[in-house]
Amino acid sequence: MIRSASAALLLAALAASPVAASETRSSGAHEHGHGQLNIAIEGNSVLMELQIPGADIVGFEHEAKSDADKAAMIDAEKKLKDGAALFSFQGATCTFEQAHVEDGHDDHGKQSASQEAEHSEFHVAYEISCDDTSRLSGIEFPFFAVFPHSEELDVTVLGARGQFKYEVERDTPMLSLKN
């Protein structure tokens, strides 16, 4: 329960921020085909945050009005929630405990109402527990196979050994955590 609450809070922070920022007018970067994945490791818990343009996931970013679009959104959210099918941890046994998906369209839409382009993003937070994170050797990304529009993920990893940044591309969908 506490776990799920903390993940929900995290997402609230993710979602609420653009509204606050709109008071002073600012716009975040948004690049199609280019998602961000943040991974924080401490003890045996792993927290992952995925921020990815709607175009990468469902192939469009306009508001889902037609039945087909709506079905695509529902399907995408279901796929995003199943973290174990998207990211596969190597070296240690890890279980995806919690996942929260938000499609950033509504908040984002309000913020950019006065701007010419309307972009939407999916924000997903995963909570994972592993038997021994010190044995984690890498992550594989079936993610790219599940979402054919995605091209690249900027992965930031925080752990006991420090802070690292990687680029994972569709051609080589894996990441080595050994240095």
Next chain:
Amino acid sequence: MILLRLTGRSIANRWATALLTVLALAVSIALFLGVERVRTGARTSFGSTISGTDLIVGARSGGVQLMLYSVFRIGNATNNMTWESYRDIAGQPEVAWTVPLSLGDSHRGFRVLGTTEAYFEHYRFRGGQKLTMRAGEPFSDLFDATLGADVAETLGYKVGDPIVVAHGLGAIGFTRHEDMPFRVSGILEKTGTPVDRTVHVSLAAIEAIHVDWQSGARIPGQSTGADAVRQMDLTPKSITAALVGVTSKLKTFKLQRFINEYPEEPLLAVLPGVALQELWSLIGVAETALAGVSAMVVLTAVIGMMAAILSSLAERRREMAILRSVGAGPGTIALLTVLEAALLSLAGAVAGTALFLTGLAVAGPLADQAFGLYLPFTLPTAREAAILGIFVLAGIVAGLFPALRAYRISLADGMTIRQ
């Protein structure tokens, strides 16, 4: 086995040439290993300039730039961050500790950093090592200054010496804060980081030296004495940047997002490890160039060995002819030549490694002391062992060419009487 013995005897017979060849190989391989070690050492030293800090916060600019001016003291901040924002961030529940940094003044060419005692507690380098004092204590009084090792060494300061801080960053301070003399309270141990080239004072001290100054110039006719300054409220209005530690790594991204989207002031929070990595990717080209140069040195030595064996063939024509006449086939002769190349390069690799390890044991501590280049004495790593293996293989391949020649000419050449 007999072939090996024959090769050994043959080499022993030509020991002077062989020794020189092995020496050339050994020097080149030692050089290559040395460059490899310095290269990885430089990267590690660079990467461990700051450790244990989860976020660096400053005015919104770029991650690399924030890193450069706050940690490496290179360049200047585009903007400061206000004290209110700093207090607000320090008060967040995810924050375990903060260290404010205030830059902008100098002392005879060295940067003056205004900070708090927390700096000595939380600034870590090289995998969590703390700053330690070589002499004296960290600053505790308003007019105390704690010097980095290079500052004290270059300027010849001792604990207790008075120093004067200049306004601005010129090597010759054109506007000096002479009415506010500081006292050296302590000198830090050498770290190999920009800390060595920094004069540390308290945040309040930075305010104090600017009491009678306005817009970078002295207010005419106004001079507040040191004692009067002590009575004033010296809370800074702004700082340059801050180091932040979080209570749990899992909260780093949340705090980073909070700071990056802080509505009251455009701020930037960077992950120092990631910013260092980005910075290294810019300057790391030099690293590749170094590796390229040393690879060429090894290539030259291998070619040199090939030439030495080739020219030795002339010297050995009789030896080979005799071997042929007692029944050795041309293949055996070729094998002898390849074996010789293998033995020479193996000897070169072993001698080179020994040379490298000796050099490392002697020069490693010196490099750390002089340049802050951390070169720990360890046996060759897996990577270095692989390089040695490749080198020996390359030596054997290089031996194939003379072997082919020996195969072709051994009999005819040896039997022909030269004029």
